[in-house]
Amino acid sequence: MWTRLSGVGVSPGRASGPVVRVAEPLPEPPATPAPADPAAEAARIRPAAERLAGRLHERAAAAEGEARAVLETTAMMAADPALATQAEKLVVTRSLPAARAVHEAAQSFADALEAAGGYLAERVRDIHDVRDRLVAELLGAEPPGVPELTGPSVLVARDLAPADTAGLDPTKVLALVTAEGGPTSHTAILARALGIPAVVACRGILELADADGLVVDGDNGLVEASDLPVEVRATSTTAEPDWSGEGRTTDGYRVKLLANVGSPDDARAATEAGAEGVGLFRTEFCYLSATEEPSEDEQRAAYAAVLAPFAGKPVVVRTLDAGADKPLPFLDTEAEPNPALGVRGIRLSHTLTGTLDRQLAAIAAAAADSGAEVSVMAPMVATVEEAGWFVERARAAGIARAGVMIEVPAAALTAREMFAAVDFVSLGTNDLAQYTFAADRQVGAVATLNDPWQPALLRLAALVGQAATEHGKPMGVCGEAAADPALACVLVGLGAASLSMNSAALARVGARIAAVSLDRCQTAAQAAAATADPVTARTAAKAALG
Structure with missing residues (x-):
């Protein structure tokens, strides 16, 4: 007997095999008996x-x-x-x-x-x-997590802890299926990094106690469960080893393949993976454990350590993305009933202008120290006025190239006016999806709404891409959507001039782009955006890409 379930496909490929369930955490420990000593x-x-x-x-x-x-x-x-x-x-x-x-x-x-x-x-x-x-x-008990695997298996879990996911052996794990999680979860990111097909937010998977075998379609988010054994099979999602290290379509269209980084370790991993630069440098690592604002010199040294491996290469630095939803000890922020919609990102910079100016000065100095070709961009920009204000402050700090993140639908809808005020934009697809669909990207129950293949999200990207073409200025993408090889081609077809992703995805994305023409990317983009749901969008795009 077969049972069909659906979730969110977060890592491409198709696999089938026996089920191994990941152990749940131990029960909540009791508060008694009281210790004698x-x-x-x-x-x-x-x-x-x-x-x-x-x-x-x-x-x-x-x-x-x-x-x-x-x-x-x-x-x-x-x-x-x-x-x-x-x-x-x-x-x-x-x-x-x-x-x-x-x-x-x-x-x-x-x-x-x-x-x-x-x-x-x-x-x-x-x-x-x-x-x-x-x-x-x-x-003195066995820790929760993935058991010792004796052979190729499909792992099923409520969710996978970061350490569990990081320790997976791709030679034994055929696929992953979780009841919780979303497109930007650790499970999703590391499954893509390891080339393991994965489906998250799969409702009902834990209730299938009698399932002996599973067929997992990571492209379309489908899971088929059988109460009988199934044949062990797996398709490879790894890239061709001869990827040139340069993003380019078959007809020569250039697409910069960049990395998302947030620390010196990330930067080293990105260079080893062949990144052509950095499309998103998250500067929060310098602040998260600080009880008071780091000095300009401290910031300068921290940023330079990340920039150093990219001397002569482009690096886009995102200014501090903090506020009520990302409280930092030295920021005097008030509690808010809905912090995701409150004073965060550039809105906080408006209030704490000195903090922004000191950060920009430190970024400019670190750029000079490292030799990297540094640009800056502001997070959570919603209006053209905010964009212009940020660009002025960046120029005053000696940074010649300044742009903004497109994470708020209002910014996408006013992209033409936005490009008149900035040098470039970068689509933050993770936040853009959650704000477009009013769906918290950390809540598994609404994970399907945050699927980056949602046609509404693709249509917003198309608006920005059209504005980029009209103004002759670049649009980049730095959300997790860029790490999906097929979706990366669609984003190129929508007008992306650069794609930034986790380092492990670079080779697969580069190889996929190298196998198609720009015209085919554009055809796939039009086909996907014209559909009504993410499953149909995937199917239409892949048919067009061949």
């Missing part, structure tokens, strides 16, 4: 965290690229003294067992991040992962 019980926490961090660092050392970065981040979170200190305090003051204290301390951090929303809300899954692993360590 609270001080001794509290003293167990820090060594357990150090052991966990050590194992994660070992796994990171054996990994590469995106997987290594994720494992290192998880290890650092496990070793965070703030978590251990808070948990130790709960043991001593409330006589809680160590495991319960860790659970409550971690949850307080997670609750704060979830309430903040935006970028920080994306880190809640990381906190939960560290919490569950540390609780298991303290209880």
